[in-house]
Amino acid sequence: MTNEDLTAWIDSAAANLGLDIAPEWKPNVAAFLQVARTMAGLVEGTGAATISEAAPIFTPRCTE
Numbered sequence: 730m731t732n733e734d735l736t737a738w739i740d741s742a743a744a745n746l747g748l749d750i751a752p753e754w755k756p757n758v759a760a761f762l763q764v765a766r767t768m769a770g771l772v773e774g775t776g777a778a779t780i781s782e783a784a785p786i787f788t789p790r791c792t793e
Contacts, residue, residue: 735759 730738739758743750750758 732759735762738762 736755736759739750739755739762742748
């Protein structure tokens with residue numbers, strides 16, 4: 730994804746979510762998204778998602 734594509738995606742996502750992102754914050758938002766994308770790639774690279782089952786839903790119980 731190019732820098733221009735990422736900026737366009739940030740603008741579009743912010744508009745859809747009703748968020749105002751100050752222009753001076755956009756480079757930091759873009760940097761975070763790049764880090765998150767890298768982390769997601771590492772997780773996907775393990776193959777765990779294809780062999781794992783979803784955990785059951787946790788339902789707290791009152792002990793009293």
